[in-house]
Amino acid sequence: MRLLTKTTLWYLVFALIMFTIGGLIAMSMVRTVVNRETDYELQQTLREIRNAAAFENGLDIFNERNSVSIRAFPKGQVIQPDTILKDTFIYLKRTQRVEGFRKLITNTQLEDQFYHIEISEIIIEEGDIISVVSWIIIRLFLFLTAALLIGNFLISKNLFRPFEHLLKSLDKFRIKNNEPLSTMETKTQEFQRLNQFAEEMTNKARLDYQNLKEFSENASHEMQTPIAIAQGKLELLLESPQLTEEQLSLVHTTQQSIHKISRLGQSLTLLTKIENEEFSAKQPVNFSDIVASNVQNFKELGQMQGISMEDKLAAGIELQIDPILADILVTNLLKNALQHNIEEGWVKVRLTEEYLEVINSGEPPKLPTDQLFQRFKKNNQSKGTLGLGLAIVKKICELNGCEVDYSYAEERHRLRVTFSH
Amino acid sequence: MKILIIEDERDLMDNILAYFSAGDFVCESASSKAEALDKLGGFNYDVVILDIMLPDGNGLQILNHIRNENPDTGVLIISAKNALDDRLRGLDLGADDYLTKPFHLSELNARIRAIFRRRKLQGQTVLQYNEIAIHTSNHEVLVNDASLELTLKEYELLLFFVTNKNRVLTKQAIAEHLWGDNVDYLQNFDFVYQHIKNLRKKIMANDGKDYIKTIYGLGYKFTDK
Numbered sequence: 001m002r003l004l005t006k007t008t009l010w011y012l013v014f015a016l017i018m019f020t021i022g023g024l025i026a027m028s029m030v031r032t033v034v035n036r037e038t039d040y041e042l043q044q045t046l047r048e049i050r051n052a053a054a055f056e057n058g059l060d061i062f063n064e065r066n067s068v069s070i071r072a073f074p075k076g077q078v079i080q081p082d083t084i085l086k087d088t089f090i091y092l093k094r095t096q097r098v099e100g101f102r103k104l105i106t107n108t109q110l111e112d113q114f115y116h117i118e119i120s121e122i123i124i125e126e127g128d129i130i131s132v133v134s135w136i137i138i139r140l141f142l143f144l145t146a147a148l149l150i151g152n153f154l155i156s157k158n159l160f161r162p163f164e165h166l167l168k169s170l171d172k173f174r175i176k177n178n179e180p181l182s183t184m185e186t187k188t189q190e191f192q193r194l195n196q197f198a199e200e201m202t203n204k205a206r207l208d209y210q211n212l213k214e215f216s217e218n219a220s221h222e223m224q225t226p227i228a229i230a231q232g233k234l235e236l237l238l239e240s241p242q243l244t245e246e247q248l249s250l251v252h253t254t255q256q257s258i259h260k261i262s263r264l265g266q267s268l269t270l271l272t273k274i275e276n277e278e279f280s281a282k283q284p285v286n287f288s289d290i291v292a293s294n295v296q297n298f299k300e301l302g303q304m305q306g307i308s309m310e311d312k313l314a315a316g317i318e319l320q321i322d323p324i325l326a327d328i329l330v331t332n333l334l335k336n337a338l339q340h341n342i343e344e345g346w347v348k349v350r351l352t353e354e355y356l357e358v359i360n361s362g363e364p365p366k367l368p369t370d371q372l373f374q375r376f377k378k379n380n381q382s383k384g385t386l387g388l389g390l391a392i393v394k395k396i397c398e399l400n401g402c403e404v405d406y407s408y409a410e411e412r413h414r415l416r417v418t419f420s421h
Numbered sequence: 422m423k424i425l426i427i428e429d430e431r432d433l434m435d436n437i438l439a440y441f442s443a444g445d446f447v448c449e450s451a452s453s454k455a456e457a458l459d460k461l462g463g464f465n466y467d468v469v470i471l472d473i474m475l476p477d478g479n480g481l482q483i484l485n486h487i488r489n490e491n492p493d494t495g496v497l498i499i500s501a502k503n504a505l506d507d508r509l510r511g512l513d514l515g516a517d518d519y520l521t522k523p524f525h526l527s528e529l530n531a532r533i534r535a536i537f538r539r540r541k542l543q544g545q546t547v548l549q550y551n552e553i554a555i556h557t558s559n560h561e562v563l564v565n566d567a568s569l570e571l572t573l574k575e576y577e578l579l580l581f582f583v584t585n586k587n588r589v590l591t592k593q594a595i596a597e598h599l600w601g602d603n604v605d606y607l608q609n610f611d612f613v614y615q616h617i618k619n620l621r622k623k624i625m626a627n628d629g630k631d632y633i634k635t636i637y638g639l640g641y642k643f644t645d646k
Contacts, residue, residue: 221474224501225430228523232436235526238589238639239443245637252639255591262523263605297603304612335606389606 004152004160015144023137030129035102038121039085042104045119053110067121073114079107081114090120100125162186166198173202175209176277209276216272223265230258260386267388270328271375274395279322282400287319290326291351298334307341313351319419321400329396332389333358333415339389340413357416365413369406393417422537425466426450427457427483428499429475437470440526443587453477458486467541468495468533471516488515495536499524525594527585534584550583551645552629564627574599575620582633582643591640617641 045068052058062068073079083106089098101120108115156164162184169182181202183195234255238248273279291313299309319326337347337360345361371377373394378387393415397404401420406413422445428434429452441448449464451457454477461469461483469487473480480498487494496515501522517536520529538546538557548555554563560576562569571579581598582590592610604610621633634642 221501224522225433228501229430229432229436231523232433232440232526235589236436236439238591248636248639252591255593258523259593297600301600301603301607304615305607331603335603339606 002156004156008148008152011148012145015141019137019141023133026137027129027133030133031126034124034129038102038123039104041121042085042102042119045121046104046106046108046117049117049119050108050110059110067119069118071116073107073116075113077114079109079114079116081108082106083108087123088120159188162188162191162195166191166195170198170202175205176280178206178210180206212272213276213278216269216276220265220269224262227258227262227265231255231262234258264386264388267386267392271388271392271395274325274392274399277399279325281322281324282320283323284318285321285323285326286316287321287326287356288313288315288317288351290323291330291349291356294327294330294334295349298338302338302347305338305341306343307338307345307347309347309349311349311351313349314353317351317353319400319421325396325400329393329417330356332393333417336389336393336415337413353419355416355418357414359412359414361411362413364411365408369408372406373404390415422467422541423447423465424449424468424470424533425457425460425464426470427475427480428452428470428472430472433472436526437529440530444530454480454483457483461487461491465491466494468497468536470497470499470529470533473498473500484516493540495533495540497529497532497536499529525591525597527581527588527590527594528598531581531584531598548580548583550586550632553579553583553624553632555580555583564624564629567627569623569627571620571623574616575623578616578620582641585643587642587644587646589636589640589642593640595640 049059049062049068049070052062059070063070083104086103086105088101088103090101091098100123102123103121104117104119106117108117165182165184173181181199183199186192186195234251237243237251243251292311295309295311295313302309321329333356334347334349337349337358340362341347341360342362347358347360350357350359365372367377373390375391376387394404396402397417403418403420404415405418406415408414424441424446426434426437426448428437428450431452434450434452438448438450449460449466451460454475457471457475471480471483473484475483480500484496484498487496495517497518497520498516499520499522517540518532520532546557548557552565554566556562557580560573562571562576562579577599578595581595592613593604595613596604596607596610599613599616617633621631625631630645632643632645634644636642
């Protein structure tokens with residue numbers, strides 16, 4: 001629900017409660033005023049009667065009225081004077097209904113005689129007051145609602161425009177595009193602050209992303225050149241005729257370590273590049289061909305290690321993926337299967353419409369299986385592997401919406417990549 | 422064979438120069454774009470080794486220049502970038518080959534000679550090493566004038582040895598030459614021995630000498646000394 005709709009609804013609920021309470025108060029006030037006015041009328045009539053009593057037969061015109069009854073006490077009888085006011089119901093012949101009346105009953109002395117006087121005055125019915133008050137309240141409420149709706153429309157059109165604009169551009173913002181966030185001029189202080197904040201955050205994010213990207217490129221370059229130099233020097237050193245066997249072995253070990261540093265740098269750079277989505281050229285790729293050619297290459301390498309490789313590949317499987325990533329994915333899976341194998345072991349590769357599966361013989365995993373996809377988590381420290389291959393596989397799968405899972409049973413490791421199509 | 426090395430890293434250039442000084446190359450070097458263009462204007466080179474990341478301009482521009490001005494010169498690009506688009510752009514512009522840092526000097530040597538054979542000799546060349554003759558045009562190997570039946574890998578191995586004769590070749594350099602980057606997961610390259618053994622056996626069956634010396638724990642050297 002939109003913010004404005006929400007605040008409006010709350011406002012209306014609140015207004016409804018307030019209007020109800022206001023209506024009740026208005027009703028009771030009207031009631032009070034009406035009663036006071038009626039009582040005043042009754043007292044006024046009584047005063048008129050007192051004035052009229054001074055004249056001969058002055059009371060007769062009052063007795064003709066339905067609303068007044070004057071009864072004289074016998075002459076000389078003394079009555080304690082008192083006056084009461086009360087509400088009562090009287091059947092009216094004229095309207096054929098029982099109506100509410102206010103009645104003044106008094107025993108009083110007029111001139112030299114005591115009288116019992118009753119004066120009644122019709123009062124406005126409760127129902128009439130209620131209907132009039134609610135009529136007013138309901139119309140007021142409807143008017144307010146209409147005014148609010150129009151107000152909202154104007155607010156969202158004008159006042160909230162910078163906000164809506166910001167939301168839209170945040171929606172469209174892509175860190176990779178390296179375009180600044182577009183915001184709208186506004187005089188509203190809160191929106192100014194929001195715009196400023198969003199701009200600062202996105203600029204920072206873009207800058208960080210660019211730096212990271214450049215760093216990963218530069219790291220590769222800056223690292224590989226000194227490595228290339230060191231490796232070349234060692235190669236030249238090997239040419240020296242007077243090296244002893246021990247010295248040769250030292251050179252050789254150094255070469256291997258340098259080689260490992262180089263691979264480590266390349267793999268980490270690759271991982272960063274994948275994370276930065278630099279390989280985003282998704283296109284239809286004949287995945288069957290990629291798997292087949294890689295299996296062909298690794299079959300030969302496997303054979304030399306004494307590991308046999310079997311494959312059962314469905315033809316013409318097509319995936320939406322960057323071809324470079326597809327190749328890296330398959331290569332890493334196959335390398336992993338050959339690496340964590342046993343002597344005289346085997347690898348089985350299976351490709352179907354739904355998944356690519358690589359099963360290989362091997363010793364039970366020494367790591368909790370959920371850690372296998374983490375960086376630098378190695379099952380076998382001694383083998384000198386980098387521990388990045390499966391992390392790369394996982395990252396590629398995440399990026400392309402595939403699932404990768406691992407299981408081990410009966411001395412066989414199984415890695416399965418399930419496609420999302 | 423005349424070679425120009427365009428590389429801004431002095432140490433890396435020294436490595437290449439030192440390695441090639443023992444061979445039959447005439448090597449010259451340039452460490453900037455200006456110097457490179459200067460030398461390219463004045464002399465003819467058979468092969469240019471080009472680092473595409475130079476301080477005063479992208480090496481790809483030099484490549485462009487060579488393709489326009491010296492179409493007969495072979496170009497091998499070396500780069501720290503393994504960004505695949507650079508590789509493709511390099512080859513599109515007409516580079517003959519591409520090598521990513523770090524590389525084995527023996528591999529660089531083999532690649533340069535391959536470029537030279539393809540370009541200058543149109544593949545028509547015989548590499549002679551005593552009684553062994555390698556006809557690179559049709560992948561034929563003769564030992565004492567008798568043809569040798571070699572697998573593709575054995576042929577490539579022999580060619581690698583002969584182009585890097587008298588040099589120490591580590592098992593890793595051999596493995597990477599024959600099988601490419603895919604072998605990087607391996608911890609030991611002892612399987613190379615199988616191919617060495619087969620090659621040695623086949624040469625000796627034709628009364629050839631055993632030129633492949635084993636350097637214990639390290640690799641091999643092809644030499645008659």
